[in-house]
Amino acid sequence: MQMTSPSATTTLWRPTGPVELELVRESNWRAWPPRLPEQPIFYPVLNEDYAVRIARDWNVKHDGAGFVTRFEVESEFLSRYPVQQAGGRTILELWVPAEELDEFNAHIVGEIQVVHEFR
Known part of the structure; x- marks a missing residue:
């Protein structure tokens, strides 16, 4: 009998405001909501410190709270998105076109978890 191991995954972070977080909660913590027309790209980041900076310094100022x-x-799925360096050496993100977000969501393994909250 052959055992199939679960596919390898990559941990991503996303700084988010209260409105987007509520939509994630409504998906039972399984999916990111569709982008708005002025948001052609979904930007998950590859490093927790960078996500904390955005949530704390930007989301709190603009939305009153940041998460x-x-x-x-799935790592194999993510390989289609080259890592983008958006500033400093540790400011790394993926650029997922809005029209691919449903497919991206289908490759999320487990639940989206809130790990930090700023007000």
Whole structure:
């Protein structure tokens, strides 16, 4: 009998505001909501510190609260998105076109978890 191991996953983080977080909660912590027309790209980040900075310094100022979420995505699927360096050496993110977000969500393994909260 051959055992199949679960596919490898990559941990991603996403800084988010209260409105987006509520939509994630409504999905039972399984999916990111569709982008708005002025949001052509979904930006998960590859490093927790960077996500914390955005949630604390940007989301709190603009939304009154900021949250950092952590989630796992199948690594093989993610290989289609080159890592983008958006500033410093540790400011790394993926650029997922809005029209691919449903497919991206289908490759999330487990639940999206809130790991930090700032107000």
